[in-house]
Amino acid sequence: MIELESISKKFESQVVLDNINATFDNGKSNLIIGLSGAGKTVLLKCIVGLLTPDEGKVLYDGRNMITLNKKERLLLRREMGMLFQSAALFDSMSVLENVMFPLDMFSDKNRDERIERARFCLERVNMLEAQYKSPSELSGGMQKRAAIARAIALEPRYLFCDEPNSGLDPQTSLIIDELIHDITREYNITTIVNTHDMNSVMGIGDHIIFLADGKKSWEGTKDEILHTDNDRLNEFLFSSDLLKKVKKTEKQ
Amino acid sequence: MPTSAQTANCNRHDTNDKIMIIVDSIATFGKYLMLMKRVFARPDRGRMFFKQYIREASQLGISSIPIVLLISFFIGAVICIQMKLNVESAWMPKFVTGYATREIMLLEFSSSIMCLILSGKVGSNITSEIGAMRVTQQIDALEIMGVNSANYLIFPKIVALVSTIPILVIFSIAAGVMGAYGISIFTGIMTPADLTYGLQYEFSQWYIWCSIIKSFFFAFIITSVASFYGYTVEGGSIEVGKASTDAVVSCSVLILFADIILTQLLMQ
Numbered sequence: 001m002i003e004l005e006s007i008s009k010k011f012e013s014q015v016v017l018d019n020i021n022a023t024f025d026n027g028k029s030n031l032i033i034g035l036s037g038a039g040k041t042v043l044l045k046c047i048v049g050l051l052t053p054d055e056g057k058v059l060y061d062g063r064n065m066i067t068l069n070k071k072e073r074l075l076l077r078r079e080m081g082m083l084f085q086s087a088a089l090f091d092s093m094s095v096l097e098n099v100m101f102p103l104d105m106f107s108d109k110n111r112d113e114r115i116e117r118a119r120f121c122l123e124r125v126n127m128l129e130a131q132y133k134s135p136s137e138l139s140g141g142m143q144k145r146a147a148i149a150r151a152i153a154l155e156p157r158y159l160f161c162d163e164p165n166s167g168l169d170p171q172t173s174l175i176i177d178e179l180i181h182d183i184t185r186e187y188n189i190t191t192i193v194n195t196h197d198m199n200s201v202m203g204i205g206d207h208i209i210f211l212a213d214g215k216k217s218w219e220g221t222k223d224e225i226l227h228t229d230n231d232r233l234n235e236f237l238f239s240s241d242l243l244k245k246v247k248k249t250e251k252q
Numbered sequence: 253m254p255t256s257a258q259t260a261n262c263n264r265h266d267t268n269d270k271i272m273i274i275v276d277s278i279a280t281f282g283k284y285l286m287l288m289k290r291v292f293a294r295p296d297r298g299r300m301f302f303k304q305y306i307r308e309a310s311q312l313g314i315s316s317i318p319i320v321l322l323i324s325f326f327i328g329a330v331i332c333i334q335m336k337l338n339v340e341s342a343w344m345p346k347f348v349t350g351y352a353t354r355e356i357m358l359l360e361f362s363s364s365i366m367c368l369i370l371s372g373k374v375g376s377n378i379t380s381e382i383g384a385m386r387v388t389q390q391i392d393a394l395e396i397m398g399v400n401s402a403n404y405l406i407f408p409k410i411v412a413l414v415s416t417i418p419i420l421v422i423f424s425i426a427a428g429v430m431g432a433y434g435i436s437i438f439t440g441i442m443t444p445a446d447l448t449y450g451l452q453y454e455f456s457q458w459y460i461w462c463s464i465i466k467s468f469f470f471a472f473i474i475t476s477v478a479s480f481y482g483y484t485v486e487g488g489s490i491e492v493g494k495a496s497t498d499a500v501v502s503c504s505v506l507i508l509f510a511d512i513i514l515t516q517l518l519m520q
Contacts, residue, residue: 048396050392050395050396074398075398076398077395077396077397077398078397078398080396080397080398081396082393082396084389084392084393085389086388086389088388088389088390088392088393089390090385090390090393091384091385091388091390092307101397102397104297104299104300105296105297105300105397105399106296106297106397106398154397160396
């Protein structure tokens, strides 16, 4: 479980996050949604420790990320997996080597066991056939799947996904969403997904937080989101004509 | 005509600009030192460090051998021709050409000028590689995994180039001498015997050591400064390109300054 207590962050005079409180349970896909510039990425960076909040606490099962010493923070980071917007696979390595990398760095398993674990993770995301390819030979969706395999290689307790569907077609987005959701349930990990993709919201949103102007504007589930009275959230959700029609039909 | 108030205002702006440049330079140097503190830490995994070291030694050092040989061979030949054409006179002994060629290659070209050339090849390679990793979030990925990214990426590069640079220096000296020898044979501007006598005349082994010692410092400058520019880049591909150019310029200037200091210290 990850808890955020009064997280605030500003860059010079611009307030980007203002007093964010939230709890992300394990075994659930927790989504952070909002318009571009709402503060989603900054919040995620504060959670994973790439940025330090000006105020507040980030508690990983009671451990405050911000006050941990360097060694404790490194140990905590080894419990995290992250899927970046650009997949962030290492160009100089093959897909298999990418997935083996965290194992090579931190696992005490022998080489055969490390290869076996990496292949298991690739199999889990249906990428075993591409194990010897380099990242540049993969499509966007395949890169994301390989990055998920790398993220779960060390059996993390916390999984973070920064806009996992960015640049993908709707069908591939669906596959990635399902994969994230299934892995979250299978390994009972705490997953936080940063997205503005409505398909993700409706597909895997066990717990959703809506950010607007750096503040938490709404919190609920995918079932509750369709019936919200929050004007800004409605504006965000039903910005396309298609979704407006869907909502209209649903009301009728 | 500007008024005295305008002139005073202009001077104040100039002074402020100068102060800002100094403050920025000190801040940049501070950031560089902080990065180096992270770089010179114990590697997370010895086997991964060794793997990276082999890769970097091959990419930065061994792959530079052909260009070093090529440039040194031709420069050695050209120095020999220039010496023959410009220094030759009735008052000069015939071995002067070989002697001067050796001294130039040994004392300056094979260490300082070769490292200036390498700062262009190796320095820009390092900055663009690390810079691209920064802008595509690969460095963030390392950090999230709990890897000391500065140590993992930069330390093997520094150790690799510092440990392979003596090979490049020796190869450069040898290629330069061979270039001079080759030109004396093929053009007949002087006899190989005169050249050989000059090359051997009052030879001091210390000069080779000076060259190697200087190259250690230059190799450190090239790898650490180029890595710093790549590691701290912000933005996209245009910024990576700009950082590469800045890195090469900074490396060249620092090598020239270091050359003056090291030459003064080693040759006294």
